[in-house]
Amino acid sequence: MPIEVTMPKLSPTMETGVIAQWLVKVGDQVKEGDVLADIETDKATMPMKSFDDGVIAVLDRAAGDEVALGERVLVLAKKGEDPKKVAESFAGKSAGAAKAAVKPAAAASANGENGQQAPAAAVAVATAVGPGGRVKATPLARKIAAAEAVELARIPGSGPGGRVVRKDVEAYLKNKPAAAAAGASVSRPAASRATERIPHTRMRKTIAQRMLAAKQAAPEIHVTVDARVDRIVAAREELNKKLAKEGVKLSLGDFVTKAVATALRLHPALNASFEPDAIVRHGSVNLGIAVALDEGLIVPVLHDADTLGLREIRAKSDAIARAARAGTLSTEQLTGGTFTISNLGMYGTRQFDAILNLPEVAILAVGAAEKRPVVEGDQLVVGTVMTLTLTADHRAVDGATAALFLQTLKSMLEEPAAMLL
Amino acid sequence: MAVLTFREALNQAMAEEMERDKNVFLMGQEVAQYDGAYKVSQGLLKRFGPERVVDTPISEAGFAGIGVGAAMVGLRPIIEFMTFSFSLVAIDQIVNNAANMRYMSGGQFAVPIVFRGSSGMAGCLAATHSHRLEAWYSQIPGLTVVMPSTPSDAKGLLKSCIRTDDPVVFIEHEVLYHERGEVPEGEHLVPIGKADIKRPGNDVTLITYSRSLKATLAAAEALAADGIDAEVIDLRTIRPLDLDTLLESVVKTHRAVIVEEDWPYCGLGAGISDRITQRVFDELDAPIRRVAAKDAPIPYNKALEASMLPSADRIIAAVRDVLYL
Numbered sequence: 001m002p003i004e005v006t007m008p009k010l011s012p013t014m015e016t017g018v019i020a021q022w023l024v025k026v027g028d029q030v031k032e033g034d035v036l037a038d039i040e041t042d043k044a045t046m047p048m049k050s051f052d053d054g055v056i057a058v059l060d061r062a063a064g065d066e067v068a069l070g071e072r073v074l075v076l077a078k079k080g081e082d083p084k085k086v087a088e089s090f091a092g093k094s095a096g097a098a099k100a101a102v103k104p105a106a107a108a109s110a111n112g113e114n115g116q117q118a119p120a121a122a123v124a125v126a127t128a129v130g131p132g133g134r135v136k137a138t139p140l141a142r143k144i145a146a147a148e149a150v151e152l153a154r155i156p157g158s159g160p161g162g163r164v165v166r167k168d169v170e171a172y173l174k175n176k177p178a179a180a181a182a183g184a185s186v187s188r189p190a191a192s193r194a195t196e197r198i199p200h201t202r203m204r205k206t207i208a209q210r211m212l213a214a215k216q217a218a219p220e221i222h223v224t225v226d227a228r229v230d231r232i233v234a235a236r237e238e239l240n241k242k243l244a245k246e247g248v249k250l251s252l253g254d255f256v257t258k259a260v261a262t263a264l265r266l267h268p269a270l271n272a273s274f275e276p277d278a279i280v281r282h283g284s285v286n287l288g289i290a291v292a293l294d295e296g297l298i299v300p301v302l303h304d305a306d307t308l309g310l311r312e313i314r315a316k317s318d319a320i321a322r323a324a325r326a327g328t329l330s331t332e333q334l335t336g337g338t339f340t341i342s343n344l345g346m347y348g349t350r351q352f353d354a355i356l357n358l359p360e361v362a363i364l365a366v367g368a369a370e371k372r373p374v375v376e377g378d379q380l381v382v383g384t385v386m387t388l389t390l391t392a393d394h395r396a397v398d399g400a401t402a403a404l405f406l407q408t409l410k411s412m413l414e415e416p417a418a419m420l421l
Numbered sequence: 422m423a424v425l426t427f428r429e430a431l432n433q434a435m436a437e438e439m440e441r442d443k444n445v446f447l448m449g450q451e452v453a454q455y456d457g458a459y460k461v462s463q464g465l466l467k468r469f470g471p472e473r474v475v476d477t478p479i480s481e482a483g484f485a486g487i488g489v490g491a492a493m494v495g496l497r498p499i500i501e502f503m504t505f506s507f508s509l510v511a512i513d514q515i516v517n518n519a520a521n522m523r524y525m526s527g528g529q530f531a532v533p534i535v536f537r538g539s540s541g542m543a544g545c546l547a548a549t550h551s552h553r554l555e556a557w558y559s560q561i562p563g564l565t566v567v568m569p570s571t572p573s574d575a576k577g578l579l580k581s582c583i584r585t586d587d588p589v590v591f592i593e594h595e596v597l598y599h600e601r602g603e604v605p606e607g608e609h610l611v612p613i614g615k616a617d618i619k620r621p622g623n624d625v626t627l628i629t630y631s632r633s634l635k636a637t638l639a640a641a642e643a644l645a646a647d648g649i650d651a652e653v654i655d656l657r658t659i660r661p662l663d664l665d666t667l668l669e670s671v672v673k674t675h676r677a678v679i680v681e682e683d684w685p686y687c688g689l690g691a692g693i694s695d696r697i698t699q700r701v702f703d704e705l706d707a708p709i710r711r712v713a714a715k716d717a718p719i720p721y722n723k724a725l726e727a728s729m730l731p732s733a734d735r736i737i738a739a740v741r742d743v744l745y746l
Contacts, residue, residue: 140675140706159707159745166675166706167745 002086003052003076007067011041012335018066028056042206043334045327054078057086137164144169203296214356218393222353223402227413228383229369235416253343254313259412261285261305262419267405271338273359274396288337291324298324301337351387361396365389422603428461430572430604434579439469446473449501458503485511489518492534502538506552519588520563533586543595551719553683558590559660565589566659570634572602577611594632616663622652625740626670629680630656633731637680640736675706676743680731685713707743712736
């Protein structure tokens with residue numbers, strides 16, 4: 001029997017994958033473990049390996065195609081089978097047979113036959129744009145949009161899973177700028193740039209979906225502290241001198257990572273996930289480190305960060321950042337996070353608020369360490385200060401809990417020796 | 422206007438119709454000597470005599486069949502089931518004979534009969550005595566299915582049903598028998614196939630019938646306190662469905678919640694939802710939601726039974742869902 005190879009699950013959250021490129025062609029002999037194609041998942045580009053030996057008889061899908069999980073992408077003729085005959089026997093029976101139709105978002109099942117409402121948090125939040133590019137909208141919203149000749153895709157949806165409902169269309173129509181009547185008479189700068197339309201990448205879609213989901217699901221609170229980090233600046237200089245011969249150079253961010261991991265051990269309420277029926281306090285401290293890429297953002301995970309020394313933190317942070325930029329993060333490096341750190345200090349940002357990385361209950365936004373006037377006793381002195389803002393999911397974390405965590409974190413950053421306690 | 426209980430209103434309807442037409446008679450278990458298991462036929466034996474108020478043995482298939490035969494030769498029987506749960510043993514007579522006789526005889530025989538009695542979850546009656554069979558009977562072409570929720574509608578509809586020339590399944594809810602309400606005296610006829618807007622509103626359409634009307638109205642009042650203006654429609658007749666009234670409301674509110682004491686799968690709400698969607702799909706701003714009994718046998722335990730029912734809280738949750746609140 002020829003082997004029908006289907007789209008594998010290469011990231012824990014993917015529902016479809018895009019064939020970035022085929023690395024085999026019809027007639028190629030492949031062995032178990034050979035890479036068949038590069039698959040762009042919602043997280044990264046991953047190699048799709050063969051589980052069997054054989055000859056490629058049929059390639060169902062072309063590079064660039066988006067394929068649902070479980071849908072057939074190729075047929076492998078096994079030893080003793082004629083690839084041409086296999087191809088003939090599969091002709092016409094294209095992926096259809098093995099096709100697992102792209103599943104409708106789980107949100108559709110919220111309306112149980114029992115009339116019971118699924119707990120809101122259990123409903124997978126889908127993007128407003130369903131598989132196949134169709135915008136989710138109610139029939140009434142569609143009718144109004146059609147009558148007003150508005151593109152549904154331009155209207156932000158406020159319904160479940162980003163569904164566009166009547167009030168969204170009405171709000172859009174109300175705020176729509178008066179038809180560009182003035183346009184013609186306004187003289188434009190001669191060298192205006194052409195308007196670009198950039199189709200969403202998988203990563204952009206995932207970011208949009210997850211950020212929206214977080215804002216919709218979680219009532220967040222923001223708690224900010226300033227930490228005077230002069231002692232860390234000094235410690236870093238000292239340590240870097242010693243580590244220079246190893247070629248290791250610690251960053252201020254590494255100290256923040258260490259302090260956060262240590263503080264989380266003392267404040268398990270922040271190292272947690274919010275689930276519909278319970279708060280799960282995680283046994284391990286796995287820190288997600290947000291990494292900016294040209295095409296978006298990804299959050300690889302530093303596992304068991306609370307057990308790592310500064311040297312290991314530096315080495316592992318380097319490794320995941322490199323893998324993130326190369327698009328070669330492993331599934332392990334992408335999953336299991338229990339708390340996220342987002343650091344924009346290197347851009348000179350003083351303070352910002354991060355959006356939660358659900359289901360984690362908190363995320364820390366780290367600003368630049370900069371020289372600021374500091375009151376010491378009754379004197380004004382110059383100190384190096386860093387502003388940290390914790391975003392917490394108030395469903396799980398109350399203000400005082402968040403503040404106590406930041407108090408611990410601040411004391412560790414101001415008195416690095418406290419981390420040794 | 423006189424204030425009567427639901428059972429008194431039904432009694433009045435039967436008495437008035439038996440007075441008006443000597444062909445009308447009542448037959449069933451305990452309807453005569455005992456004045457009715459639920460006292461709906463109180464005093465009728467004394468007033469109309471044993472030829473027109475007839476006690477039967479425990480033999481539903483037998484007396485339902487006698488009723489069908491009597492109707493075929495010109496009488497107008499009212500057949501009382503002590504509860505519609507027991508109509509299950511007579512369902513062949515109701516479906517195969519009563520409902521199909523006019524069609525199978527090429528119009529030679531009409532079957533002007535009313536099958537009536539109590540039904541529903543009425544408190545610790547458990548799985549075999551708590552059936553809600555409205556969806557079953559409403560599927561049958563040839564049957565009219567009526568389920569009033571107020572004493573006034575009970576009287577007016579029962580009188581109309583006794584006068585109609587086709588078989589009617591008239592389902593009363595046991596917990597409604599003691600409900601009181603104003604009932605017009607004398608010739609009070611409520612038309613078959615006409616729903617009633619029990620509470621007008623603009624924001625959401627709540628569709629219900631029989632006993633669930635109470636929970637639905639309670640939910641509507643609670644929602645009003647939050648500024649949500651619900652329209653509550655009492656179907657009254659389940660088949661034929663008054664689709665026009667439903668559509669007019671949904672076109673106004675753009676969303677609907679159907680409340681039913683019956684089970685959810687293949688239930689009445691599924692059929693109603695389908696008809697609304699087929700006709701005014703483009704008017705809907707949310708999926709139609711249903712609040713039904715839970716999908717399990719009806720438990721004996723009182724608290725468990727209560728948990729099966731559509732409650733005001735469940736209705737409110739469904740309304741908030743379709744309003745995206």
